[in-house]
Amino acid sequence: xxxxxxxxxxxxxxxxxxxxxxxxxxxxxxxxxxxxxxxxxxxxxxxxxxxxxxxxxxxxxxxxxxxxxxxxxxxxxxxxxxxxxxxxxxxxxxxxxxxxxxxxxxxxxxxxxx
Amino acid sequence: xxxxxxxxxxxxxxxxxxxxxxxxxxxxxxxxxxxxxxxxxxxxxxxxxxxxxxxxxxxxxxxxxxxxxxxxxxxxxxxxxxxxxxxxxxxxxxxxxxxxxxxxxxxxxxxxxxx
Numbered sequence: 001x002x003x004x005x006x007x008x009x010x011x012x013x014x015x016x017x018x019x020x021x022x023x024x025x026x027x028x029x030x031x032x033x034x035x036x037x038x039x040x041x042x043x044x045x046x047x048x049x050x051x052x053x054x055x056x057x058x059x060x061x062x063x064x065x066x067x068x069x070x071x072x073x074x075x076x077x078x079x080x081x082x083x084x085x086x087x088x089x090x091x092x093x094x095x096x097x098x099x100x101x102x103x104x105x106x107x108x109x110x111x112x113x114x
Numbered sequence: 115x116x117x118x119x120x121x122x123x124x125x126x127x128x129x130x131x132x133x134x135x136x137x138x139x140x141x142x143x144x145x146x147x148x149x150x151x152x153x154x155x156x157x158x159x160x161x162x163x164x165x166x167x168x169x170x171x172x173x174x175x176x177x178x179x180x181x182x183x184x185x186x187x188x189x190x191x192x193x194x195x196x197x198x199x200x201x202x203x204x205x206x207x208x209x210x211x212x213x214x215x216x217x218x219x220x221x222x223x224x225x226x227x228x229x
Contacts, residue, residue: 004157031215040123042204042221043158058216090157094215101146101208101215105157 003027004106006091012112019078021109023091030096032074033103034058034066037088049074050096081113116141118207120220127195128228135190135223137205146208147188148217149179153201161203164188175199200227 007022025032031050035043035058045058047066055066063085067075074093078085088110092103119138127133139145146165150158162173169181179190188205205220 033216035219040221043219045216048216092158096215102148102160102163103158103215103217105150105159107155107157 004091004093004104006089006106006109008109009107010110010112012114013078013081014114015082017078017081017113019081019111019113021076021078021089021091021111023074023076023093023106024072025074025091025093025104026072027093027095027104028071029093029104030071031094031103032068033092033094034064034074034076035090035092036060037090037108043090046076081111083113085111086113087111116207116218118205118218118220120203120205120223122223123221124224124226126226126228129197130194133190133192133195133199133225135203135205135225137188137190137220138186139188139205139207140186141207144181144183147179147181148206148208149173149177149188149190150204150206151175151201152204152222158204161190195225195227197227197229200225 004025033048034046049055049068065077088108090108091106094103117140148163149161152158161177162171164171164181202222202224204222206217
């Protein structure tokens with residue numbers, strides 16, 4: 001069974017803390033994605049990666065960075081967490097190209113920044 | 115600007131009734147189209163997808179969707195809703211169809227099912 005796992009389901013952090021959200025996939029997928037989900041806004045792409053050490057900004061990259069040192073792992077980093085980054089964060093992965101572009105999602109991490 | 119619109123934020127249907135969730139997109143060419151479902155506290159699960167060919171697509175859990183090029187729509191349907199279908203539904207578009215597989219999501223429709 002294919003699987004995308006995220007390190008935490010719930011996380012509470014304080015303003016100014018550095019926060020790491022980890023995502024691991026076991027499907028040997030090339031592409032990995034980080035989204036944030038907010039009520040009424042749907043899913044918005046923060047960053048994506050199409051290969052190890054490769055990354056591109058999505059629609060809302062400000063305040064975030066990412067790291068992909070291994071193919072199966074994609075980390076989202078909040079350098080200095082702020083209250084407006086309180087949200088649900090979803091990781092996804094997909095094969096590269098064409099008809100194989102279904103994205104598989106992890107269960108999400110609900111982050112609260114106090 | 116390219117966009118995906120789900121005009122209904124919240125829909126309530128009775129169990130056993132039929133369901134149609136609307137999705138419209140604004141792209142020049144035919145994009146790749148998806149419907150995902152998110153149950154409470156869960157990630158997203160793919161219901162169905164359309165790339166080309168037959169415009170009526172069958173998915174899991176008894177769902178189907180019809181691509182209508184003239185209306186730029188990809189509406190999701192189910193003939194008889196079950197209580198377990200209560201969830202949030204997202205329409206998504208991949209307008210590039212390329213290696214990066216970037217999706218644009220609609221804002222979602224929250225479905226409530228009453229007994």
